Amino acid sequence: MFAQRPxxxxxxxxxxxxGQPVRVPEGATAAAAVLLAGLPAIRETPVTGSPRLPYCMMGVCFDCLAEIDGIANRQSCTVAVRPGMRIEPQRGARPAWREGAVHEG
Known part of the structure; x- marks a missing residue:
């Protein structure tokens, strides 16, 4: 019904x-880049190791958690792509903070 004009x-x-280069439309999310790349999974659950890919694409389900530019636990469906961005699969549990970062407690 809807089609992009050629x-x-x-x-x-x-x-x-x-680690593989992927060309995505400007304004797309990191989750869209993951899907365009054709990966079998972007993360594994910490308990069972079950593979997950982006699902809801609106920040509700957390199945799209990935390491983006060295920061783990990012919801890739809520992060717009930038030139040179690095999106890596997240394997198992990751700490909610980065080493060396300043934290208030």
């Missing part, structure tokens, strides 16, 4: 998903 090409951004 004469209009959106601007693209080059990112890296699991």
């Amino acid at each position: 004469d209009i090409r959106p601007a693209t951004v080059d990112v890296f998903v699991a």
Whole structure:
């Protein structure tokens, strides 16, 4: 029913998903880049190791958690891509903070 006009090409951004270059439309999310890359999973659950891919695409389910530019536990469906962004699979549990970061407690 809806189709993109063939004469209009959106601007693209080059990112890296699991170390592989992927060209995605400008304004897309990191989760969309993961899906375009065709990975079998972006994370594994900490308890059973079950593979997960982005599911709800709106920040509700947390199945899209990934390491983005070195920061773990990012909901990739809520992060817009930037040129050169690095999106890596998240394996098992990760701490909710980065080493060396300043935390208030």
